[in-house]
Amino acid sequence: MDGDPAVESELDSFSLTFPLPYRVGFIITLAVWGWGINLHHLYNLKIDVPSLIRYPARSSVHHAPHHFSTYRLATVLSSLFGVSIVLFWLFTWRIPARVIAYDWLPLTYLVALVAVFIVPIQDLPSHGRRRFLATLRRVSIGGIAEAADGKFGDILLADVLTSYAKVFGDLFVTLCMFLKPEGSSTKRPDRNCGGLVIVPLLMALPSLIRFRQCLIEYLRVRRAPYKESTGWGGQHLANALKYSSAFPVIIFSTLQRNSSDPAAKAALNKAWLVAVLANSLYSFYWDVTKDWDLTLFLSKKERTAHTHPFGLRDRLIMRPVSLYYVVIVMDLMLRCTWSMKLSPHLDKFTDFESGIFLIEVLEVFRRWVWIFFRVETESIRQTPAGLGADDILLGNYHDNDDDEDDEV
Template sequence: MTLKRISLGGLAEAQDGKFGDILLADALTSYSRVLADLVVTFCMFFTTDVSSTSKPTRKCRTNDYVVPLIIAFPSIIRLRQCLIEYLRVRRATQRSQVAGSQGGQHLANALKYATAFPVIILAAKLKNYNPLDFYGYSEMSLSRLLFFFTFINSAYSFYWDVTKDWDLTLFSSARHSHEHPYGLRRHRYFANRQYYLAIIIDLAIRFSWLSRYVPGFVWMSETEFGIFILMFSEVARRWMWVFLRVEAEWIRNSRGPAPDDILLGEFGGKLDAD
């Protein structure tokens, strides 16, 4: 039921498993390229002039439109979920007639997923570059645009992972607080070094696409083995991300919600006095 609901970009109410919907949809964003490769494999399997056991070819005839759409689909799902959350917060605020959150954080989260679309479009166009499609833009210009948008998407996503999903204070003034180690938070269930390690791993994998610009690491984006490593790393990063995301959600519900995070009426527990 959850998979069916999120496949349409839906989002359950808090009491019906909203958090599970968000986790599953976020996981799909990490599996987007894996799903796209499955489509390429099926394309090769049903194409007469290509053997399904030969070296994978990403120039299969589905590549121009189908593969980019599959890669973008999980981000579209999360974008719609963020907009649903935003509208729910607005309606709840209007009904209560009490000044409070307007759901701005959900719009900011939606923007994060929207930054993936220029990356997907430009990457697809560069694979089959045609100067007639981009009059006045050379292949080098498009490559620079791709670099710019990919950097924005990676930096935004990394910031969101650390600050919003994990509730760490690394990018806020509270990072110097004496109540917790530098850049972390007061309530923690893992060892301090595990948080720092998670931040480093998240940063490295979020920016792993830079390997194509580093001499000696170009093979990671040019060979099948390298692409496999990048895909596997992203899935492993998401696996790590889930632990800290669930921990942060548990703390929000047991210690009190972060500002603008829990929808009005969703948090019914008594706030911890400390």
């Protein structure tokens, strides 16, 4: 178990086998596999994801679908991870001194991982990687494309980045520990490395990106001629408020971690708990009502309408229908758990690195499931004729005219 007293104080048992750099790489690789499975399953459901994100279609029907390219990339990343970590195990045999001495090996792996995305490699999807990097550059400063240029893809990527907030912090900690005098990236993670502010700021950055995107969307609506489908843009302000609700969680947690006054810590802990609850429940409400267009939290008339199962909507693509209820419950549980892990101060009270890693993996899983239903919703929104791209992406869509024969 982690925290075993027989293990050197600078290393926990989990880190002897699975050092922090490999955890970061593993989660990134897992995300690529997840995206491939997203594309594959949605393709089988006749949902054209590339079209929704304005990605060029295949020039020939004989070309392999996009998910095959993603699987090839994921296979390369997995092979890279497997070779590196097996070599690390063979060199170290979980001996603390060797684990620390061979920290260059996982760092070399991380460099190679980044190179796979940047350096042109034969037989790998170069166009897809270029598109991803271009989107990442735009999104990383809070930018967002117009609807016709791939806005939905920008939103998906930026939302995925919010699920990697803790991973970004761990990546910085890895590099910081490696560069410190007498430091090592494979020691027990020191999340105070680089000061008490940098890691919390990195964890807040993805939410800040989405916050800025929402404000850009609001200003676009305000500048455009008024349309009933988009309204005055209040939904974008409400969405910005959702992302800003992550900031108090991080701020109160950081203050609590740095406080030495027991009374102040107790007060900050109460404030932190309130912030966690607000962030979790608001985000959960938004997932269900706005991202998935479900009626669970709408009026009783809409929630119990005879045209759809209780709390869902008229058009459902996923099967079985009970899956929607399972996902709603799962989303609530994991939303609460992940909001707590936005808190740097929790690391001070736990010796369980394996638990922190598990929470990060569960959040990647939650986001992976979220993508299925978010893309399904966007596909349904784009079904009706007569709406422009901005109407589809910005408005509250109600498909009350569909009869049961239109359900798929």
